[in-house]
Amino acid sequence: MQAQVDIRSWLLKQNDWLQEAADRLLKKGEIDALDVADLAALIKTPAGRKPSSHREFAELSHRHNVQDELRLIQIGEVAGIENLEPRRPLEFGSHNLSVIYGHNGSGKSSYTRILKKLSGKPRAAELKTNVFKAAPPASRCQVTSELNGQQSAHEWHVGQPLIEALRNIDIFDSDEASHYLTAESAATYIPPIVGMFEKLAVVVEQVREALAAEQAKLVTALPQMPAIYDGTPGKRFYESLGAATPTMLNGALTWQPEDESQLTGLIERLKAEDPGALAVQRRRTRAELQKVITALSGGAEAYSDQSLKAIRGLRQSAKEKRQTALEGAKIKTAELEGVGLPTWKAMWEAARAFSASPYPHDQFPVTHDQARCPLCHQTLDEQAQHRLQEFEAFVQGKLETDAKNAESLYDKALEPLSKIPTEQEITTQCEAAGLGSKEWSDYLKAFWLTASKARAALHAHEAVHPAQPVAHQAETIASLTDYQGRLDDEAAQYEADAVQFDRAQASKEKLGLEARKWITEQAAAVRAEVDRLKKSKEYDAWKALTSSRAISTKAAEVTQAAVTEAYVGRFNQELRALGAHRIQVELIKTRARNGVVLHQVRLKGAQDARTQPQGVLSEGERRIISLAAFLADVCEKPGAAPFVFDDPISSLDHEFEWAVACRLVALAQTRQVIVLTHRLSLYGILEDLARKVSDDWKSKHYRAMRIESYGGVAGHPSDQDVWNASTKKANNILLTRLTEARKAGDVGGADAYRALAQGICSEFRKLVERSVEEDLLNKVVLRHRRGIQTDGRLRAIQGIQLEDCRLIDELMTKYSCYEHSQSTEIPMFIPEETELRVDLEALSVWREQLNKRRDAAA
Template sequence: MAILDEIVDWTDNKNQFWRMTVDTLIRKNNLDATDLQFLKNICKDEHGLLKFNYIPADFNTLRTFIQNASGTTDISLVGIKDIENISALSHTTELEFAPAGLTLIYGDNGSGKSSYASVLKHVCATRGIRPVIHPNLFYPAAVLADKKANVFFSKAGNVECVSLINTNIDRPDLRAVNIFDTSSANHYVEGEDEIAFIPHGIDLLDKFANALKYIENTLIEEKQKLSLQRFDFSVLQLNQASPSHTFVTGINSNTTREQLTVNSDWDENKEARLLVLDEEIQKLRSTDPQNKARTNTEFMRRLTTLRNYFANLETELFADETLQKIKETVNNYITSSNSLKVSSEAIFSDLPLNGVGSATWKQLWESARKFYNESKQKESFPDPNAHCPLCLQSLDADSKQRFENFEEFVKNDLQKQFDKAKSAYEGELATLNALDFSTDAYEPTILEIESIVQGYRISQQDYISALQTYHQYLIDLFQDEELIEDIELPVIQVNAKSMINALLLKLGEENKVLLTESIADRLTVLETERSNLQDEKKLYTFRPKAYREVLRLKRIKSLDTAIGKCNTRSLTTLSNNLTQTHVTQLLKDAFKNELNALGFRNIRVEAETRGARGKQYHFLKLGENNASNAALKDILSEGEHRCIALATFLAELSLSEHKSAVVFDDPVSSLDHKWRNKIAGRIASEAAVRQVVVLTHDISFLMMIQEHADKQNVPIVVNSLTRNKQETGIILNNPPWDAMSTSKRIGVLKDQQQKMAKLEKSETEEVLRPKIQTLYGRLRETWERFIEEVFLNDTIKRFGREVQTQRLSKVVDLTVEDYNKVEQNMSKCSTYMVGHDSAGELNEEIPSAQEFLDDVVTLEAYVKEIRKRRN
């Protein structure tokens, strides 16, 4: 895998964030939510945003991993067995694959086919999304159990095994086996305006770019939240001309604590000077006619502060964002609590004590852990082979199992979800409880308002009372611990905030008149000095909040730097360079050859290249002269789209250095008959050079592949899957009935006759009648297959696309006796089969199992007679 080696070399001198991303992608092929969070933490750690401990990427071991995963030895699949807790798959069944040629596995919906495919998609290579592997829902305890399977394969003549536990594999060998399905086809056929495919190895750069974009978005979101927490220095009401205001305006991420201390210094001398200035200015203002305007302005500032206090209470209580957050927090807490309760009851239901699994019990468990680990001086709790840390007695088998169950419960994902939801619940409730409805700090302002607006205090009390009532309503929503459908809005009859706004408007209009007179020049110097001192004192009072603002700005700067590390421009350049080096004309030629092999000749398609955000596209466009800007998606049918995806898949395979197995999971869906047949033929021809496994629920497609395999002399094994009430994936070592030949159907009918013969000894005629009717229906279908396959020498086939007239040469031997024999036996089958209403006297007695066997043997002998006659 030269491309992977070059990606590793290119990343080797990059930051740990990028190195760890490449390491994880190469080892896992995809990144889940846990991986993305892990990588984001590394990014934040590198920029001082988080203290995060992790083991740095070791590119030497990564190169070894690539070498082991990219060997050129052919690998073929042997089988899947040792299945545990994967959907409803039988744990005793072994799915085997033919060592060469074509293995067809047919399964109807619900037979377990998709579950087997899911196992293969987790251990083999696929461009598509690896499906979720579900536990066995028939067994409730399976939710907490591991999902396991062993996939056996042949490599260099040796049978080896890859173990799958949940979504993890113990070795990467089967990454050399490729899977084609609907999901991977969508990866090849990508986008709305073009059809794109990404060469193997370069597709990691696409996933790398997507990871960078995701982490970039989460960092931007964190930055946006920090931006909303900006400290509003306007609450200090600083004079815009003062040095303090100038300093505050210039605060940024480079501001130091020392600079803040110098600009917010305060001592006794400054306090004394401020008192002197107050006295001098008061004396001068007593004769100033504009004193009232200044008094009004100061009063308006106090009114604005009180008004903002009320506005903040309303926001914290019934803003849309607040109510939505409360609803989500309470509902998440209740949902996770119920889930945890169900889980804990399942684990601890048979214990002799109540309360096991509760918060008090967990505290006892963690105390026992701490004591045990300190006594052993290592992290080994719980150790089922040691003594109980509480009673110091030896543990029997049940106690050891109970210890393991306890530890599994503590570490369970449901517990983590509950802890997270509970933390959010308690935090949101604490925020509500922390709301302060006291207006004592504003009492002087309230007295001033009361002197102007009669009855204001009572109106304010009613307003505060309404807010407190609604506050209690919200707290009750938390304490009721019930799911919230909707949150009612408060009913406020009198709004004190609106009354203050009206007063502010009135005072503003009054000041427009008062301020027409200028302030005496002799007050300017004194008031400027006093204003500067007052501002310096205010800044001194708010110094802790100001420093928190400095820290916020520094964090935003670090976030900006981290966001810059998520830029994908260099990834796009690397993708372009790798494409120029590795995606040669060979791939384009192979792609065209595959299109020709699939009969894609109606329109001319040309390959082009473009790169964007670390993603390299090799897309196709119409090559017709009058195509203009027409998009392929508007021209091609669904079958043509799938044809192009398959051509891309096979083109890449043709350039690989090995001939390892390939798996096709329902490679066709609702495609038209033309493309289904061409794809069937191409898959059959691929089975001539490598092991091919096809899983399908489409009986006509299965028969098409059988037909092509027979024509091309490709070895083929056809198996089918069935299920019982609680198990799926049960192997039937024969094709589905509709795909069976005459001889195989005869064999099945003989087996069923033996079962019928046993039933005759114990069952009544009412029980036997529908069973023998079903058997005669199957026998009639076998006669019909005989007519196609033997009687008419395959001249016409069901699901066939042609009439092979050259095969009629052997049909001329048929006589009237032959026709009569067929008619006689078909008529008898019709008489007894389900769906034919017979005369009353025929219902008096049904054929015996022996008579049915005689009828089957008649057909078997007749088949031999016809074939012997024509040879």
Template sequence: MVDWALEQPAWVSDCLRRIALAADNLLEDQEFETIAASVRHAAGAGPAPAESLPISASHIGAGTSEQRRTVLAQLGPVQHIDRLAPEQRLRMAPEGITLVYGENGSGKSGYTRIAKRLCRSLSADQLRGNVFASGTAGPMRVEVRYRVGDDDVSTLDWDPSSAAPAILRQISVFDSHNARLYVDGENRIAYLPRELAILEHHGDLCQRLGQRFGTDEKQLATRMKVPLPAGYTPGTAATAMLARLDAKSASLPSEDDLRSLAALTEEEQQELVSLAAELASDPVAMAAVCRRGVTLLTRVAEVFDLLDTELSQGVGDALCEARKEFDAAAQAARLSASGEFGAEPIPGVGGDAWRVLFEAARAFATNGTEPQSERLPDAEGDLCLLCLEPLSPSAAMRLARFNAFVRSDAARRSDAARDRLKTLTDKVAAATVPAGDVVADSLAAYGALAEDRATLVQQITDMISQFTARRGSLLNSALPSVAALSAAEILSRIRNECDLLEAEAAGLHSSASHASVLDAKRARLSELKDRQKLAHDLQTVLQRRSDAVAHRALGNCIAQVATRAISTQITALRKMLVTEELQKRILEEIRAFELSHIPFTVSDSSSGGQSLFSVGLKGAGKIKTNQILSEGEQRALALACFLAEIGGDDARYGIIVDDPVSSLDHLRVRKVAQRLVAEAAKGRQVIIFTHNIVFFNEVVSEAARLGGATPLVKSIVRKTEADGFGVIEENSEPWVADLNARLTDLRTRVGELGSLTDFDTAAYRRLAKDFYSDLRESWERAVEELVLAKTVVRFVPDVMTARLKEVSVTDEDYKTIHFAMKRASERSGHDMSAGRDIPQPMPTEMAADLKVLDDFRIDYAKRRKAVSAVRTALEQPVQAGLI
């Protein structure tokens, strides 16, 4: 990169140096302005910068960007985000795996959304307060704790409306929204070698500069369309110099040249007066005045003839009718919209401002390259064209209603009326009325020929004023109405005057003497008159020169910041440093998830100085991947791309994964668990959110298999009646945990019930029913865990036949289980008939029923050891006797 930079203009090398030395490669506003000034200097439009130094190899390795690993230590307490309970802390292990289980609707996704705003994510979710609560909640806040390297843990009271610490973007987040972007979007390569990262930031800066210069250039181009003052004699030095006042001119006149030409010395002024007097009756000079008058009057006639048509009575009537039609159609559309969208949370849906957004979104959908569709994408999972997030079911339904409204008769009539009114208004706005004082100045010499001609000049300027007023009243119905004008009479007089002037000029020219001395005097008089006029127009002319210089310089600036050379260099470096390795990692991950039966292809590109990659199907043309692959294959492919993309960061930075196994079969569920645990074994901080208990158990099992390389902490996110959503239970497991954990929980609950005094309440009945429901499930778990010795385990695909040696079921065991289950079931899972209304169980009865299970557990465990010993002996051959 250094060699390439030294071949570029000096500002490019200096810009790369500044980016390399900046924190996170991001330049401050002041440095951005310094680079902009350097570009202007390189384009010949400004002074040299105070400091401009080239980049060197030492700068590439000397960046101040933090390279030490950052780990997330805690999210929460959270205030006023979603419906998450306050005073909850979700802590994460800095090493190994943090496994967070939460059922649907528990609040788990709220913490994921916060993580996506804090860390690196292809998509970011908007954080909201409790949308079901009335009134305004307090400000949203999140306490965030993180550690960089071996530093002390930092604590941040984060406001989601502000930017999160850049260092947290080391940590990457994968969830269902990001999965869609990996499958069907072109994605930036996130982790790049330092040289590529510097070039990408340089490309981004060049795009920002190009947008700024382009905006300025368009404004100047509009201003330069206004014609320069007319009335100069062809062939004079002033006329030639004015012709060079164009940004495309090979040689713009200098300001000194213009000022010098416009400045008449005292001798030249006297000469002008003398020659004017001497040639006052000169036929050639008089003929020139006549011919100039013909040119100017002909142009005036053309303008008046055009304005007579463009501002006619018919145009006014059509415009008035179009306004009435639009007002009526717009009112009908508003009434239709208020009935259709009156319940929407934001007022004005269907109105004019809303339609502007809708039309802009339609234009963006095709990017100006295809015929514009009448509909916005409105299928669930399509990308919203405003926020670029996949549409939820409710958002898809809303957009479908929007599309239906836009295509309704009321909306179509309103659109047609609006378009017709705009077409007519644009035509009137395009009618150009010249400035009266400019026309009067140009016709001054003609008006001086005779009194009646001076009167015609005044009539022309009066007509211009009337056309100006007429145009204004047509464009703005709030202004006083101005009747349509008829320029027929003045046009007739102008044309007659042109004929007279042509005849006069011909007669004067034929009677003129053309001695060389006299011709020289005439030419000299024209030169002096044009120079005198130039002095009168000098400020306008100098402004045009300044605009032309600035316009040319902006064009040069835009050429300087073009990103084509950057993209070319990035492509070369990416292919050398990144692409082959990234493609290799993606294909390895695809094989790891057993997707090799699908013919995938990995491609890369550069656009606007950015590195992109995409994974598609060979031979599928432009068909989106999600139209071919199943939901499970899409999720596996997206996870493969995610793991491959982050695979280039030397396994140092953390990952947060939310529900990675949705729609996956059991085989791939296990493979995903193995891959994520393997990432933790490399040294990553791995944080997993899931509601899938099979996947939960697979992660626990795989982490246990690897032992100390993958320490694991389990947490539960629950919804409780007392605290609401997002309640954290640290070092805990789902209710489907082992029997001992269940018994501990049930004992605690019995103890809490023992402190009650009123047992005839609906609340107590719910607590008792919940207790017996969980007790019944615990007996079921006892059958699985104790009686069958985990030979067959729910949520685990394997059957451990070796454990049959511990299984022994007696009649007494059957009897105990049967009656215990019967007692628990009649108080929990069934609607009791009115004729069998047994009293509510007391806490003492619950304790006794729980003791039956506990005693059974203890007794059976003792017997299992004995049975296991006997059956272990059966595995050995019979001992032969010796004589």
């Protein structure tokens, strides 16, 4: 209970996203991709990155009690996997202790490798096909299992994922032995309260991977800066965009006209071979630019709205005064209308001018008696003379004078209107003034076109349409004036360059400006990159929160009591059970990684702590220690799953072999244990120990099997043979074989009979030996058994009779030649079927009578 309280307290100090991960693990047991996405989204929020206190974590107090019982029933239909081609399934049935005997190469390890692969063991070797045969169409097998009494068949193909239902099978072989002896490993069974930390560390890693995957999509689109700009301030800025402030960024991405002018000036200065000539050229350009400014200024003033209003005012004044003069020009003696009109005035002034020729000394109009009219050259009567005098009086009168003055002012206002340059003249002016861009040419042409229209309208007295004023040019003139100033500065610079010029420094400045300009041309990409880098930094900050160090630290603290101490205790207990407690080894916690606490077997008391057990201990000692570590690791898992041992006593002496056999039988009391071995000694010991538990238990839970190889393929389960059957059953097996040998002889002759009968004779010799151990001596002493058993057995031996010994002695003598080599001078003859059957039946009858005598004596 204290552990749950401690863990809850620790969780409530963590950031909200980590609390959410733990809460989902406790509620669901596992985390899926949607959960990881939710957690990755939560860690991006301010609230998700702060501790919270609203979760109860009630699941920490729940008890987990799994009592499932899993059993392997059979492995069959093996095809295309290594050299296994069993004719029928390898069956384990309902027995708790299955012992599978087979010679080397009989397929024991191949079955083990299949079970490791399909149950998803981390050190499972890759399964191969039979390298001596053509590749099969499929590599597969079928495994039947039973969970809590319910059988299931699983067809599995090599390359497919593990069979989830068989994940809990535990397997010990040479690879596992090496792992437990040399590598750091985590305990297989972790209590749920501790396993939560391991899962939490995995979830943290998944969230980090999800964030990293999102971050990886933030691909830069920033162009590579040309190498020519290496070393410039622009290049350094370009390579450190992540540190750029908004002010720095705006400044770096702005290219002002003066920047362009400065760059152009540097280019020109560097081009120039004669700076003095360029200075003259700049002065000349400035002068031409002044003409443009002057013309533009004059045009802007002449055709401004104010000027147009002034001209219109003069026109109106002249018109009004002319009208007044016309009113005053109605002379009584005039015979025609129109006196005072402009055409009339023009004619009158023409007459005045002409009169100076015939009458150079007379004042106009000449009206003496000899005078004639300057227009019609007729003599003037008195009325005509009076009319001419009135006309002149009108012309010289005040009203006419006022009208003339007003018209003169109006005419003078029109005279100075700026002359409009042609388009070609504008183009030439722009080029001469350094305004070569089309924009300037188009701008000035548009300005003068407006002025031209206004000028035409004014000269037409706006009779058709009114004159439109031109736009204000103050800003344009200011810009041109700035340009003029720059020309002055350039001219001054060239003049200075003509005296002294640091070309290297100018080149460096030019390159720096070009780098800056290049960067401004990538403004959109640069801003996008700054945004990307900013987002990437956010991801770095989020990923920094996914460190599993705190989880590992807490896991180590909790695991020390809940896992490590228990694991070490079990290891020491297994060492004692296996008789290996005197070997100087210990299981220690080495470190924690991603919430998982790792352990390793080390030498105890070694002067050099780096010395590994595999470099000091014997092969047998290494084997027994690794077996102890394996059993300590897996025995405490909840439920009962099968244990599979492939040659567990490899390299062990008889003492350790006996201890291992005892431990295996003890394990078989509560779960299924499958032992594959090539050692007859273990085979016999396990049978003996199973009987020692009880005859009833042995009959229900002990199953002895054999697999064999033949014709290049292996894994065949074989029928019960003479060597592993009871003596009574073995006797019957030999009688059955003798019948088959006789039938073969009837068909194929003596050679066919002898080929089979010789083997029967050899097996019969071995059966006689076993009959001495198991029948005559009542199994008090057995080969391949560690001890002598007298309890309940020794009394029966007193019933042995002389006839018993004589029969055994005769049969041993008669059939020894078929088991041991003989001299070539003494030929070996195979008994006829009748003779051999008599001997076999005689041994069977003797055994039956011996048991009857002993039963009667008891």
